[in-house]
Amino acid sequence: MAMDIKEIKTLIKEALPDAIIEIQDLAGDNNHYSATITSSKFSGKNKIEQHKMVYNSLKGKMGNELHALAIKTKEQ
């Protein structure tokens, strides 16, 4: 029940190819992460929509394999 940083980045990149992604492993356990994602695709969208885009890119892993991913989205 864990995912590594590379896997998370790959999934987000598939959905948001221009994204600049910074991820920190908060506890060193491959299970609690904090991510800052910057993408031009966020422009014109509200925060809920932006976070949903990130959640959707993770294809249902959020809340399952991935226990905790704090998300911060920024428009490019």
Place this chain on the structure above:
Amino acid sequence: MDDSTKNLIQSHIDTNEICLFMKGTPDAPQCGFSMAISNMLKILEVNYKGINVLETQSLREGIKEFSDWPTIPQVYIKGEFVGGCDIVKEMYENGELKKILKEKNINHKSS
């Protein structure tokens, strides 16, 4: 999600100005993210209803489907989904949360 779960969620949202779907209760949160949001609402001195999703499995899964949002906690203000932990925390820090409370005429500590 069955109709009774859906109706239960809708009635919580309809009858409470601020609803926090959380793990644990405001007095005994059972998850750090739920505790963080609960504490922010306490600091703002707003009346809110904490709904413990751990009490009912159907509610725990149902709220995710209801809001189309994969994580808990979730905050509703006057019937509107405002966000999960990250968004509400950001709004608390940048003052947007207070702005919404003011716009929606909800009593809170303003200073």
